[in-house]
Amino acid sequence: xxxxxxxxxxxxxxxxxxxxxxxxxxxxxxxxxxxxxxxxxxxxxxxxxxxxxxxxxxxxxxxxxxxxxxxxxxxxxxxxxxxxxxxxxxxxxxxxxxxxxxxxxxxxxxxxxxxxxxxxxxxxxxxxxxxxxxxxxxxxxxxxxxxxxxxxxxxxxxxxxxxxxxxxxxxxxxxxxxxxxxxxxxxxxxxxxxxxxxxxxxxxxxxxxxxxxxxxxxxxxxxxxxxxxxxxxxxxxxxxxxxxxxxxxxxxxxxxxxxxxxxxxxxxxxxxxxxxxxxxxxxxxxxxxxxxxxxxxxxxxxxxxxxxxxxxxxxxxxxxxxxxxxxxxxxxxxxxxxxxxxxxxxxxx
Ligand SMILES: [Zn+2]
Numbered sequence: 001x002x003x004x005x006x007x008x009x010x011x012x013x014x015x016x017x018x019x020x021x022x023x024x025x026x027x028x029x030x031x032x033x034x035x036x037x038x039x040x041x042x043x044x045x046x047x048x049x050x051x052x053x054x055x056x057x058x059x060x061x062x063x064x065x066x067x068x069x070x071x072x073x074x075x076x077x078x079x080x081x082x083x084x085x086x087x088x089x090x091x092x093x094x095x096x097x098x099x100x101x102x103x104x105x106x107x108x109x110x111x112x113x114x115x116x117x118x119x120x121x122x123x124x125x126x127x128x129x130x131x132x133x134x135x136x137x138x139x140x141x142x143x144x145x146x147x148x149x150x151x152x153x154x155x156x157x158x159x160x161x162x163x164x165x166x167x168x169x170x171x172x173x174x175x176x177x178x179x180x181x182x183x184x185x186x187x188x189x190x191x192x193x194x195x196x197x198x199x200x201x202x203x204x205x206x207x208x209x210x211x212x213x214x215x216x217x218x219x220x221x222x223x224x225x226x227x228x229x230x231x232x233x234x235x236x237x238x239x240x241x242x243x244x245x246x247x248x249x250x251x252x253x254x255x256x257x258x259x260x261x262x263x264x265x266x267x268x269x270x271x272x273x274x275x276x277x278x279x280x281x282x283x284x285x286x287x288x289x290x291x292x293x294x295x296x297x298x299x300x301x302x303x304x305x306x307x308x309x310x311x312x313x314x315x316x317x318x319x320x321x322x323x324x325x326x327x328x329x330x331x332x333x334x335x336x337x338x339x340x341x342x343x344x345x346x347x348x349x
Contacts, residue, residue: 006344007318008231010310013182013212015053015084015116015156017076022212023228023313025306026055026086027299028238029079031064035241035288035295040066040079044292047240047299048081053116055236058106059090059097061113074114087115088236091122091141091160092186092217103144104151111155117181118152120145122160124187138162138172146177156181158214163187166204173208182212182233189217195332195339199226203343206231221255221305222336225322228309229340240302244295247284252301254329272300 013020020026027047030036039046048054056075061067069078075085087110094100103121110118121144123137145159159180163169164187173183185205191197198218205213212233218224219237227235243250248257251268258267261284269275274297283294312321319341326334 006229006231007313007316008206008229009313009316011212011233013084013233017082017084017116018052020052020084020234021310022233023224023306023309024052024234025224025302026053026234026236027051027240027302028236029054029056030060030238030241031056031066033060033241035292038288038292042080044289045296046079046081047296048079048083048085050296050299051083051303053084053086054079054081055086055088056115057088057090057093058101058109059093061087062090062109071109071112074112076114084116085113086117086119086158086236087113088119088184088216089121089160092124092189095124103148107148107151107155111153117156117158118148119158119184120148120160122162122186125162125164126187126190127164134164138168142172142175145180146175149177149179152179158182158184158212160184160186160216161205163201166200169201169204170208173205180211182214183209184214184216186216188215192218192220192223195222195226195336198223199230199336199340199343202227202232203230203340203347207347220332221325221330222332224305225309225325225333226336226340228306228313229318229322229337230343237302240298241291241295243298244291247290247294248298249283249294250298250301251329252304255301255305255325255333256330270297270301272297272304274300 011022038044089106106121122141125134125137141162159176161172161183163172214234215227215232218235219239247261248259249267251258252270267280274293278293283290312318322337
């Protein structure tokens with residue numbers, strides 16, 4: 001099959017629990033934090049009721065009081081959703097904590113959870129590693145990925161890919177066995193504001209495969225636009241809930257975070273369902289309810305933008321759409337998009 005070429009358009013990822021239309025933002029379900037029980041108990045509309053799919057990290061699930069239920073009843077039943085669920089191995093969080101999981105245990109848990117797509121256990125790299133350390137971690141990630149694929153037994157598995165340069169990404173991908181359903185590109189977070197690097201890595205990954213590619217931990221609007229333009233299929237984000245924890249409201253027009261809500265008398269207007277019934281006074285309540293409502297507003301903004309990106313793509317107007325968003329407040333939108341455009345042009349020349 002011919003490799004895809006820009007301009008990219010919308011796509012779809014089929015799973016046992018339905019199809020995800022791409023590009024899509026997949027909210028992170030961080031079960032081990034307090035407010036999630038309110039969602040799991042059905043007290044409020046949950047992120048998985050709003051988004052096309054959700055993603056959980058094993059790091060959060062395994063320390064969750066309902067981890068055993070996830071094993072026995074399955075993740076869909078525990079969350080109360082019939083939509084696609086992805087299960088990330090949590091390699092990035094385990095790295096930060098300085099611990100590791102056995103890739104075979106990860107595979108076993110992912111399978112027991114009944115997730116639609118599992119992701120291989122990985123050993124992310126950071127810019128401070130020397131060559132030997134980096135190569136060791138890349139080797140281990142590749143070994144873990146191929147081992148898990150060998151024993152996947154029909155479960156859809158995304159191979160985690162890491163690299164500090166396009167060349168490393170290419171070499172890594174060549175060493176992965178055939179049979180993955182898609183690829184998740186990691187180690188992006190430490191340099192996520194470095195747009196030239198980000199688009200270089202993701203553009204390289206896109207040109208290597210026709211399968212879905214996922215960008216781990218990339219959540220800012222500038223990067224979401226630029227990487228959607230480069231044909232990246234999915235993103236994961238928990239910014240909606242982290243921002244809410246800090247009492248930050250995402251401005252639906254300017255796409256910037258409005259901070260210090262307590263000092264404000266009004267908020268930029270929003271037509272999302274949450275803001276039809278709630279407002280500033282509810283959002284600043286120092287309660288779980290305030291946090292839940294604010295995070296749902298934030299998530300609505302993200303999901304609406306992703307829907308607008310897909311719509312613009314289908315009308316072949318994505319460039320014009322991104323440029324129009326760049327004019328409305330967040331300067332990094334233009335910076336990231338210019339980097340992406342340059343990358344596409346450079347590779348064509
Ligand atoms: Zn709203």
